[in-house]
């Protein structure tokens with residue numbers, strides 16, 4: 335049996351967005367091998383029901399555990415909000431989502447305990463961030479807003495476009511008025527809009543869940559003596575639809591060329 339340390343980490347997302355998490359994991363844990371799965375045939379998850387997201391997540395978990403991963407990171411905020419608690423109970427491999435690391439980080443950096451949360455419709459409707467924030471800090475005030483146009487804007491590379499700024503103003507003005515001092519970017523794609531979001535939310539600390547989860551995973555692996563001793567790890571990319579468009583967008587996310595294999599779950 336391969337030693338646990340040398341096994342890969344599995345990361346999954348509805349598509350390319352989770353590459354922000356893969357990028358952070360590569361930065362904080364350079365020696366790890368990663369198996370990345372992007373469900374490009376069924377993206378977006380952000381407007382789908384819990385039942386559907388849970389079914390997709392189970393199929394992906396079966397694929398990743400077959401690959402012998404030592405841990406799974408659910409990079410997708412929507413799947414973390416709707417499916418994480420169920421799949422955690424169903425598998426022996428540790429499964430980590432993005433909600434808890436993002437929540438802990440936001441409470442650490444917030445001084446007035448007024449926290450903003452933005453995400454997809456399904457993430458915000460689930461109330462997962464709010465519940466976790468209140469469980470950790472009962473006195474905190476949480477202001478949430480879904481931003482459904484942000485994902486297509488990112489996928490179409492409208493990172494710093496005036497149209498994106500206008501939409502960000504429309505989405506975020508309500509939260510800004512609530513005097514939050516930290517804002518959780520509760521969607522894989524939003525770290526790519528940090529510049530625009532930062533302009534609208536001047537002075538507010540932005541919590542990038544991808545960085546928070548990578549630090550969290552590093553701690554967890556080291557605590558369990560499960561971190562790889564390799565110097566440099568590799569990433570294998572798998573997708574459920576044509577790899578071409580995934581690889582094109584992945585190049586923007588990762589600032590490097592990648593190749594991916596299509597698999598049918």
Ligand code: DGL
Nearest residue numbers: 348378379380411412522
């Ligand atoms: N990955 C999703 C999330 O973080 C965003 C894209 C989608 O809607 O599938 O919520």
